[in-house]
Amino acid sequence: MNTPKHRLTALCVAVALAMGACAQDSVVYGAEQYYGAEQYVTPPPAAFAVQPSEQVLQLVAPIALYPDELVAQVLAASTYPSEIVQASNWVRANASLNGAQLAAAVDPQPWDPSVKALTQFPSVLDNMARNLAWTSALGAAYTGDAAQVMDAVQVLRQRSQAAGTLRSTSQQTVSNQGGTIDVGGIKITLVHAEHSCGISDGAQIDNAAIVWRSRW
8 A cells, every 4th residue: 555644654764764874874984074084093092082291291202112110110210309319329339230239239228119120220220310300300290190191101102103113022022902002021020028129130131222212
């Protein structure tokens, strides 16, 4: 039967189906429509919906590609700039010490465990001491908003990985787990757990592999 009522019903069904298809297309292609087909940019991960400030990105840039455990020690130590200077001077005065001997000599020093750990990375420690204004600013940023600092590390690693300059090598491993980029390559452990400081005898540190990146 082809009555006006049936024709109206069929028309309504057709319109509804068409509108549903259009709505689905908007969801699938919404990002491309928003950014423009010729300038499509993948939206940042949800964790970085609010991007770190440019100032924080600049502060973090010199260390963002360091192995994870070294980044953690540098950030913690940056909150003790005066101890960084003391430790750097001490390391230069005791340049003949290394490895387990250095760790044993550092152990009784009155510095924060993170500063003691960095004595095994003299080039990193020396650069932090020589660039004390940067070290202090990094420490202040980390104390004020640690989450933003860690997000900045991830943003810079993502940029570097996209550019092909951050990848696994014979000296480091780079992995991407759900948008979080981890960099491994060294293992910082404790000489004496009760003092929470130092580097284990088994840790092999190649300071030549630690490159100071003063500019991003």
